[in-house]
Amino acid sequence: MAITQKRLAKAAGVTQGMISKFLNGQRRPRWFRAKKLAAITGTAPELWMEGSPDEIQAAVCRPAHRVICGWCRRIKDVELKRWTDLRLAIPPGGDPPDISHGVCPRCEDDQSSKDPGNNGDRGE
Numbered sequence: 001m002a003i004t005q006k007r008l009a010k011a012a013g014v015t016q017g018m019i020s021k022f023l024n025g026q027r028r029p030r031w032f033r034a035k036k037l038a039a040i041t042g043t044a045p046e047l048w049m050e051g052s053p054d055e056i057q058a059a060v061c062r063p064a065h066r067v068i069c070g071w072c073r074r075i076k077d078v079e080l081k082r083w084t085d086l087r088l089a090i091p092p093g094g095d096p097p098d099i100s101h102g103v104c105p106r107c108e109d110d111q112s113s114k115d116p117g118n119n120g121d122r123g124e
């Protein structure tokens, strides 16, 4: 399901009128608001600060935006703000068309906690 302007406005703490101005490119959100909008919609704050109206609308109007972890294949449901097992989130047969790739906190932690001294390809 796509997020509605009403829900977006409520979650971001602004009026619906303001949301439509953001979507039309008539107004730009401040940084903290852009970050909030980005978190809600699963987009980047820069999109709200610098993106074209087309880009912003496409990002907001697409069906529930999801991120897949490239390591463990769990999926983040942006609306629910949690990572779930791939098999529960999407049917088998490949990635949904509008999914982006990322790294979940667990795998990110895994990667960064590896002993850096063990890593032979560090430059300096």
Ligand SMILES: [Zn+2]
Pocket: 069, 070, 071, 072, 073, 074, 103, 104, 105, 106, 107, 108
């Ligand atoms: Zn992961």
